[in-house]
Amino acid sequence: MPPSRETPPFESIGIVGLGLIGGSIALATRQKWPGVHLTGLDDRAILDEALARGAIDAGADGLPALATVDLIVLAAPVRQNLERLRQVAQHVQRPILVTDVGGTKRAIVEAAAGLSPAFTFVGGHPLAGAAHAGLAFARADLFANRPWIFTPVAQRSQEAIDRLRRFASGVGAVPILMSPAEHDRLLAYLSHLPQLTASALMAAVGATVKEEGLALAGQGLKDTTRLASSPPSVWRDICATNADALSEALDLLIERLSALRADLRKGDTIEAIFNDAARWREELTKDRQ
Amino acid sequence: MPPSRETPPFESIGIVGLGLIGGSIALATRQKWPGVHLTGLDDRAILDEALARGAIDAGADGLPALATVDLIVLAAPVRQNLERLRQVAQHVQRPILVTDVGGTKRAIVEAAAGLSPAFTFVGGHPLAGAAHAGLAFARADLFANRPWIFTPVAQRSQEAIDRLRRFASGVGAVPILMSPAEHDRLLAYLSHLPQLTASALMAAVGATVKEEGLALAGQGLKDTTRLASSPPSVWRDICATNADALSEALDLLIERLSALRADLRKGDTIEAIFNDAARWREELTKDRQ
Numbered sequence: 001m002p003p004s005r006e007t008p009p010f011e012s013i014g015i016v017g018l019g020l021i022g023g024s025i026a027l028a029t030r031q032k033w034p035g036v037h038l039t040g041l042d043d044r045a046i047l048d049e050a051l052a053r054g055a056i057d058a059g060a061d062g063l064p065a066l067a068t069v070d071l072i073v074l075a076a077p078v079r080q081n082l083e084r085l086r087q088v089a090q091h092v093q094r095p096i097l098v099t100d101v102g103g104t105k106r107a108i109v110e111a112a113a114g115l116s117p118a119f120t121f122v123g124g125h126p127l128a129g130a131a132h133a134g135l136a137f138a139r140a141d142l143f144a145n146r147p148w149i150f151t152p153v154a155q156r157s158q159e160a161i162d163r164l165r166r167f168a169s170g171v172g173a174v175p176i177l178m179s180p181a182e183h184d185r186l187l188a189y190l191s192h193l194p195q196l197t198a199s200a201l202m203a204a205v206g207a208t209v210k211e212e213g214l215a216l217a218g219q220g221l222k223d224t225t226r227l228a229s230s231p232p233s234v235w236r237d238i239c240a241t242n243a244d245a246l247s248e249a250l251d252l253l254i255e256r257l258s259a260l261r262a263d264l265r266k267g268d269t270i271e272a273i274f275n276d277a278a279r280w281r282e283e284l285t286k287d288r289q
Numbered sequence: 290m291p292p293s294r295e296t297p298p299f300e301s302i303g304i305v306g307l308g309l310i311g312g313s314i315a316l317a318t319r320q321k322w323p324g325v326h327l328t329g330l331d332d333r334a335i336l337d338e339a340l341a342r343g344a345i346d347a348g349a350d351g352l353p354a355l356a357t358v359d360l361i362v363l364a365a366p367v368r369q370n371l372e373r374l375r376q377v378a379q380h381v382q383r384p385i386l387v388t389d390v391g392g393t394k395r396a397i398v399e400a401a402a403g404l405s406p407a408f409t410f411v412g413g414h415p416l417a418g419a420a421h422a423g424l425a426f427a428r429a430d431l432f433a434n435r436p437w438i439f440t441p442v443a444q445r446s447q448e449a450i451d452r453l454r455r456f457a458s459g460v461g462a463v464p465i466l467m468s469p470a471e472h473d474r475l476l477a478y479l480s481h482l483p484q485l486t487a488s489a490l491m492a493a494v495g496a497t498v499k500e501e502g503l504a505l506a507g508q509g510l511k512d513t514t515r516l517a518s519s520p521p522s523v524w525r526d527i528c529a530t531n532a533d534a535l536s537e538a539l540d541l542l543i544e545r546l547s548a549l550r551a552d553l554r555k556g557d558t559i560e561a562i563f564n565d566a567a568r569w570r571e572e573l574t575k576d577r578q
Contacts, residue, residue: 129508147505186505190494190505190507196546196549197513197546199549199566200546201486203562203566204541206572208478213475216416216436216438216465216479217573218418220480222573223512223513223515223516224486224512224513225566225570225573228566229567232560236556239553239559240554246550246553247553249497250546250550252493252497254550256489257539261535261540264532267529270528270529274488274517276492277517279495281515284503284506285511
């Protein structure tokens with residue numbers, strides 16, 4: 001992704017939370033539009049690390065320092081984003097644009113609607129991740145060819161949406177629009193259910209076979225439980241703010257597991273279920289380039 | 290693994306089923322002890338492929354051709370191994386050694402005990418695998434540093450066990466002894482439950498979000514469901530011959546998922562469950578070299 005000569009959609013951006021996603025947004029913006037002024041807000045040690053990597057131009061010690069930027073990106077865990085959003089409404093009286101990158105969208109979109117702020121809020125969620133969290137693993141190409149979902153709720157934000165779409169495209173992502181409810185239901189299946197499944201499986205297997213048993217495990221268990229190493233603090237907020245959709249998804253999985261349990265000795269049924277799953281997996285992994 | 294000058298534990302081996310495991314046993318034996326005579330038994334096309342790769346010396350068109358080998362390895366899906374075992378009891382009247390590589394051990398060990406054959410049977414299970422099945426993916430180093438479980442049931446087979454352990458060590462594996470029941474319970478958690486979980490999750494997610502939703506999925510779902518691409522024919526037999534242990538494992542997982550469902554809005558409980566799972570995953574993936 002070479003630096004672009006076109007006018008950037010935002011001249012200055014404030015990023016609240018410089019973890020894997022916030023840090024990667026900084027690095028990707030820097031690479032695409034080197035002239036954009038980037039301000040980070042996070043713990044001092046993380047700001048120092050981001051400054052040392054050249055990911056940001058300045059570190060802020062509070063929200064007032066972000067009052068003059070064109071775009072604020074909330075990139076902390078969901079509940080912190082909700083709290084920051086309230087603070088932004090107090091500190092920022094200009095009609096700027098605010099977005100977030102959290103894993104659930106209904107909660108923050110509803111919160112924004114309730115605040116009636118001076119700024120325009122459009123919820124966002126780049127579907128990008130990595131095996132490890134934190135600024136140390138941030139990369140300028142994290143969003144390359146990945147979907148970046150935006151969840152606009154009113155026509156009045158059309159110009160804001162256009163700018164955010166141009167921003168997401170600029171850093172390599174594929175912007176997609178859907179409603180907050182559609183997003184939360186889809187992500188309950190694509191992301192939240194696999195996460196809970198991996199953690200529940202890992203905990204059940206570990207508690208049963210202990211250290212000695214795990215020492216014999218192969219790649220299959222390791223792959224299936226890879227997500228169980230995800231940061232718990234991110235997931236407590238996602239579970240809390242998508243509990244209804246996630247309950248439905250869990251019910252469906254439990255129903256499927258119970259059906260398998262009932263049919264373990266029925267070879268044709270087992271084979272049919274496995275064939276069905278294998279077909280969906282082929283669909284999941286097929287090359288869409 | 291350079292060729293060895295020490296006397297091989299078996300001068301001639303017959304391998305029934307040249308898939309990923311059977312084919313890899315042939316290739317690994319060939320590399321370690323080039324002088325051992327290897328006979329394969331499988332469909333004609335697979336025998337031709339194995340001969341072309343130099344994995345075997347001869348292809349057999351039936352069990353009688355294996356009547357003079359020192360060791361027979363049953364390396365087809367479990368129910369086929371059970372059927373082959375009965376045929377071996379009919380065709381082989383010499384006191385040779387027979388083992389298998391199937392994913393469950395009680396069923397075949399009990400079947401062997403019921404046959405009172407001329408040969409000695411010791412159940413075996415190399416815990417090695419790959420993302421793809423079949424001879425094309427067989428490798429001489431598939432067993433390197435992987436456990437190879439043997440499930441002897443009587444002291445009379447001590448010499449047989451010693452030879453099999455030497456064979457497993459020779460191809461790079463770490464031989465381990467346990468009872469058939471211990472094996473089946475352990476594998477229900479390490480292998481069979483992750484497999485069923487991956488297939489159930491993939492089927493549930495696919496049926497809900499369809500092709501359009503799957504097109505947006507990331508690496509998390511792909512990793513968690515990787516096992517759902519495993520060959521269904523292998524798994525119908527494993528489910529059928531380990532249904533009791535697998536039912537218990539499924540019950541435990543369903544219980545964990547139900548507990549998560551009930552606590553989705555309780556942040557501290559969710560975080561505790563996730564932390565527990567993350568600790569077990571750290572144990573699972575720690576370097577044991």
